[in-house]
Amino acid sequence: MRAAREEVLGRIRSALGSGSVPPEIPRAYRRRGVHEPGAPTLLDLLEERTLDYRAGFVRATPASLPDAVAAVLGEGVARVVIPPELDRGWVSKVDAELVVDDPSLTPATLDTTDAVVTACALAIAETGTLVLDGSADQGRRAVTLLPDLHVCVVGAGQVVGTVPEAVARLDPRRAMTFISGPSATSDIELNRVEGVHGPRRVVVILVLPVDPDQPE
Amino acid sequence: MTPPTAPAGVGGLSNGMSFPDAARLALGDTQLRRNLRAATGTIRAKRASVVAEVEDWEELREAGRQIKASAMNRLPELLEQLEREVASRGGVVHWARDATEASGIVTELVTATGARSVVKVKSMATQEIGLNEALEAAGIAPYETDLAELIVQLGHDFPSHILVPAIHRNRSEIRDIFLREMPGVDPHLTDEPHVLAEAARLHLRRRFLEATVAISGANFGVAETGTLVVVESEGNGRMCLTLPETLITVMGIEKVVPTWGDMEVFLQLLPRSSTGERMNPYTSMWTGVTAGDGPQAFHLVLLDNGRTATLADEVGREVLHCIRCSACLNVCPVYERTGGHAYGSVYPGPIGAVLTPQLTGIERSPSLPFASTLCGACYEVCPVKIDIPRVLVHLRARHVEASGPVPSPEAVVMGATAWAMREPRRWGLLQRITRLGRLLSRGGWIRRLPPPLSAWTSSRDLTAPPRHTFREWWAENHPQDDR
Ligand code: SF4
Numbered sequence: 147m148r149a150a151r152e153e154v155l156g157r158i159r160s161a162l163g164s165g166s167v168p169p170e171i172p173r174a175y176r177r178r179g180v181h182e183p184g185a186p187t188l189l190d191l192l193e194e195r196t197l198d199y200r201a202g203f204v205r206a207t208p209a210s211l212p213d214a215v216a217a218v219l220g221e222g223v224a225r226v227v228i229p230p231e232l233d234r235g236w237v238s239k240v241d242a243e244l245v246v247d248d249p250s251l252t253p254a255t256l257d258t259t260d261a262v263v264t265a266c267a268l269a270i271a272e273t274g275t276l277v278l279d280g281s282a283d284q285g286r287r288a289v290t291l292l293p294d295l296h297v298c299v300v301g302a303g304q305v306v307g308t309v310p311e312a313v314a315r316l317d318p319r320r321a322m323t324f325i326s327g328p329s330a331t332s333d334i335e336l337n338r339v340e341g342v343h344g345p346r347r348v349v350v351i352l353v354l355p356v357d358p359d360q361p362e
Numbered sequence: 363m364t365p366p367t368a369p370a371g372v373g374g375l376s377n378g379m380s381f382p383d384a385a386r387l388a389l390g391d392t393q394l395r396r397n398l399r400a401a402t403g404t405i406r407a408k409r410a411s412v413v414a415e416v417e418d419w420e421e422l423r424e425a426g427r428q429i430k431a432s433a434m435n436r437l438p439e440l441l442e443q444l445e446r447e448v449a450s451r452g453g454v455v456h457w458a459r460d461a462t463e464a465s466g467i468v469t470e471l472v473t474a475t476g477a478r479s480v481v482k483v484k485s486m487a488t489q490e491i492g493l494n495e496a497l498e499a500a501g502i503a504p505y506e507t508d509l510a511e512l513i514v515q516l517g518h519d520f521p522s523h524i525l526v527p528a529i530h531r532n533r534s535e536i537r538d539i540f541l542r543e544m545p546g547v548d549p550h551l552t553d554e555p556h557v558l559a560e561a562a563r564l565h566l567r568r569r570f571l572e573a574t575v576a577i578s579g580a581n582f583g584v585a586e587t588g589t590l591v592v593v594e595s596e597g598n599g600r601m602c603l604t605l606p607e608t609l610i611t612v613m614g615i616e617k618v619v620p621t622w623g624d625m626e627v628f629l630q631l632l633p634r635s636s637t638g639e640r641m642n643p644y645t646s647m648w649t650g651v652t653a654g655d656g657p658q659a660f661h662l663v664l665l666d667n668g669r670t671a672t673l674a675d676e677v678g679r680e681v682l683h684c685i686r687c688s689a690c691l692n693v694c695p696v697y698e699r700t701g702g703h704a705y706g707s708v709y710p711g712p713i714g715a716v717l718t719p720q721l722t723g724i725e726r727s728p729s730l731p732f733a734s735t736l737c738g739a740c741y742e743v744c745p746v747k748i749d750i751p752r753v754l755v756h757l758r759a760r761h762v763e764a765s766g767p768v769p770s771p772e773a774v775v776m777g778a779t780a781w782a783m784r785e786p787r788r789w790g791l792l793q794r795i796t797r798l799g800r801l802l803s804r805g806g807w808i809r810r811l812p813p814p815l816s817a818w819t820s821s822r823d824l825t826a827p828p829r830h831t832f833r834e835w836w837a838e839n840h841p842q843d844d845r
Contacts, residue, residue: 151457154615157365157670158437161679168435171428175421175627195640249654253571253605273633273641286655287604287646291597310626318589318622319451321652324629324645329597332637333510333526334533334555335397336404342509342559343566344597344644 179272179307188271188305189352195274199327200340202349207356211299212239218297218349219261227251227259227293229285236299237263247289256288261295262345267322268304269350270312274327276300276350277312279320287323296325296345301353366460367723368668373461373492374520374708375668376722381729385704394530398701401529402692408638409689409743416634425627427747430683433585433619434673440585440618441664447588451650453660460667465496467663468577468610472502475608475659477575483592483599484508485579486686487612487665489521489708490721493577504577505569507598509562516543522702522710525636525688530701533558566598576602576657580613581685582628583662586621589649590662593632593642603646609657614665616673616682628685631745635687668721677756681716683746688713690740690750696733705730712740716753724761731757 181188196203206214216239219226227245228237237244245251245259265283266276276298278284290296306312316322329344340346368375388394413419433440445455458464472480480497482488482504494504506515513528514521517539521527528536537553544565551561578599582591590611592599603609619628633642651660673679691697691711702710707718707727715734719727731754740750 150459150463153459154457154664154666154670155438155441157666158441158615158673161365161670161674162435162437166435168432169428171425171432172421173425175418175425177626198640199643257567257571270641275641280652280655287600288656291600291604309630313623313626313629318584318587318625318647319649321649321655322647323600324641324647326639326641326643328643329595330643331509331559331596333508333513333528334536334558336401336526336529337555339555339559342563342596342598343507343570343601 175310176308177310179311181307183268183306183311184301184303184355185307188307189302189354191271191307192269192274192300192305192350192352195271196327196350199274199330199348201274201327202347204349204351206351206353208353209356211236211351211353214351215263215297215299216240218351219263219295223260223295225259226261226263227256227285227289228263229265229283229289231282232263232265232285233283247285249286253288253292256292259293261297262289262293263297263299264290266298266300266304268306268312268315269300270309271305271307273309275312276325276348277316277322278325279316279322281320287321290323290325291344294341294345295347295349297349297351298325299351299353302355305352364674365666365670366668367671367726368490368721369460369462370722370726372465373667374489375461375718376727377706379706381700381704381706381733384706385700385733388700388704391701393532394701395699397530397532398698401523401526402698405526405638405692409635409692410638412634412638412640416630422627422630423745423747426631426685426745427683429619429624429627430746431680434616434679434682436620437615437618437673440620441615443585444583444588444618445664447585448590448650448660448662449588451588453588453650453662456661456663458663458665458667461491461665464491464612464663464665464667465493468493468612469496469500469502471608471610471661472497472575472577473500475575477502477573477608479503479505479569479573480575480577481505481507481569481573481602481606482511483576483578483594483602484511484527485577485612486708487579487614488577491612491665491667493612505566505573507566507570507602508594509559509596509598512562512566513539516540520703521708523688523691525691530703566601570598570601570605573602573606575608575610576606578602578609578611580611580617580662581632582625583613583618584620584622584625585618587649589622589647591625592646593636593644594646595637595643597644600644600646603648604656606657608659608661610661610663612663612665614667615669616684632685632687635685635689635743635745668723671723672717672720675720675756675760678716678720678753680748681713681720681750681753683748684713684717685746686713687745689743689745693739693743695735695737695739700733705733712750712754713748716748716750716757719757719761724757724764728761728765731761 225243267279328340328348331342497504510528523529533553580590581593697711705714715730736751
């Protein structure tokens with residue numbers, strides 16, 4: 147094993163020869179967006195881009211969030227899995243069995259749940275992307291994969307404009323998933339079909355900050 | 363000494379058929395040509411529209427190109443850093459000089475777990491090394507999980523496109539394959555895409571839940587942090603990367619990028635160029651092993667298999683920058699007519715024409731650098747600005763140098779082409795001059811050229827130059843695709 151390593155590295159060194167200097171990397175592209183996270187323009191853009199993927203998009207306030215979650219889950223959902231530290235208030239109105247995830251639950255058990263409710267690390271408006279980083283309110287990767295419906299709660303302040311702004315805020319040493327709409331394939335005559343292996347439905351619930359002047 | 367190329371007789375780099383022979387077969391298949399035309403046309407239009415909305419696209423391309431160039435320049439240091447970072451997070455890094463060694467490592471790792479089957483995410487590298495054949499020989503069943511790969515595997519057939527491997531199959535062919543090969547499938551299966559996708563979902567779900575070992579490729583490996591990145595659409599990738607206990611990733615050494623921050627460039631370039639989406643549905647990123655989340659054993663196999671030989675060619679090495687988006691396939695007039703199988707390799711299209719001969723050594727794929735009209739459309743769409751026409755011409759010259767008595771008329775023509783291509787204006791002029799060749803042709807084929815070129819045409823037919831050059835035709839027919 148050692149021998150292969152030394153040989154491959156040796157081949158690379160001989161192929162490169164000596165004295166070549168790596169080029170400067172020009173970064174003339176947009177490294178920061180023009181809007182602060184959570185700016186109304188970004189929220190509208192996130193909505194537009196999310197709907198474009200044929201995912202759901204709902205706006206709520208902190209007070210109306212429990213009702214919004216319950217409404218999105220709706221009738222057909224019998225079992226809902228939640229990450230261990232999800233804010234329980236969010237699912238307080240849910241009329242289904244709640245399964246709190248822990249690593250002892252097997253994939254087969256997770257597969258018997260109908261939906262999952264999570265928070266997110268952030269969302270990217272331009273690309274309509276949700277980023278999950280495995281924090282305790284988002285759960286391990288399997289919980290957002292096996293249920294057929296993923297409800298993701300996004301705080302307005304978590305919405306950034308561009309990909310570079312997202313990359314700068316994320317810790318790559320965490321296991322992360324970027325999610326842009328429901329699972330999809332275009333393998334059959336390039337017709338887009340939603341839902342092959344991942345959740346066939348994704349619904350974003352955007353939580354807007356409360357306006358202090360306006361009692362709810 | 364030049365590093366060795368990929369070994370012959372193993373893996374999917376070359377099936378030994380020459381491009382002209384395979385292309386002639388494909389050109390006779392009208393169903394294939396119809397599927398291809400519809401498919402490539404659709405992706406081209408989608409790509410053009412999502413690229414047009416990115417105002418700093420050209421700046422991103424330039425950054426992408428230079429990040430890759432810099433990574434190649436610092437390859438030993440970056441690979442060592444990647445290895446250190448992965449190891450410090452509980453992963454095990456293996457090095458493979460070639461396809462045989464890589465397949466051997468993977469087979470041994472799987473065998474050690476006791477698993478008799480593995481689930482696989484679509485990966486060019488594992489196709490390149492012929493991993494499925496090696497696993498089967500060891501009594502391990504490899505299950506492809508990407509819908510298109512599943513169609514290919516169940517159809518006992520070969521992939522024909524990097525991104526849409528079953529692009530050569532239409533819906534009724536796919537239904538027939540499923541009815542024939544999928545145990546327990548609904549006998550009343552229709553050919554609607556969502557019905558076929560549902561059948562695949564049911565077929566694979568149990569397999570995902572039971573799998574203990576998964577095998578993947580990687581789109582990127584970040585040296586700075588040891589993070590691996592897989593970009594996909596269906597969620598089969600997430601299933602494989604998340605559910606099994608053991609994950610084995612095979613990655614070409616050229617996939618390393620220096621820093622996490624560099625991902626801000628590639629995560630914009632790749633999805634828009636590839637599927638024509640603002641972002642692909644799923645991108646998974648992991649670093650070594652994460653406690654309580656996903657596989658608890660992780661192996662990374664770093665693969666050479668002719669890459670260092672490619673790196674040794676100062677002109678040819680830029681093809682190692684390729685991020686496998688497949689945009690160049692979709693704009694290629696040759697690919698659109700012949701399809702991927704004609705290239706006789708897992709890497710079809712323009713990128714295949716420049717990558718395969720370098721990985722195998724030009725003597726084993728001598729016709730591939732000629733499988734192009736040098737129209738330049740591939741360069742224009744390439745998200746990392748690989749100058750494919752320039753490399754094609756360079757490889758033609760290398761081939762001619764290596765094989766002909768010097769100076770053969772062919773070498774003269776190719777030398778002239780290389781000269782012309784260094785300067786876009788010269789090239790445009792030359793293209794218009796070669797159009798005069800039509801006057802000499804009969805029935806679309808030039809049978810005899812005047813001396814000294816007659817020495818060339820007496821041994822082969824040369825396709826008559828088209829009435830329009832591709833650039834002209836493209837500009838007339840695709841006014842909206844101005845990028
Ligand atoms: S050569 Fe460029 S356009 Fe072709 S697949 Fe590679 S990155 Fe994409």
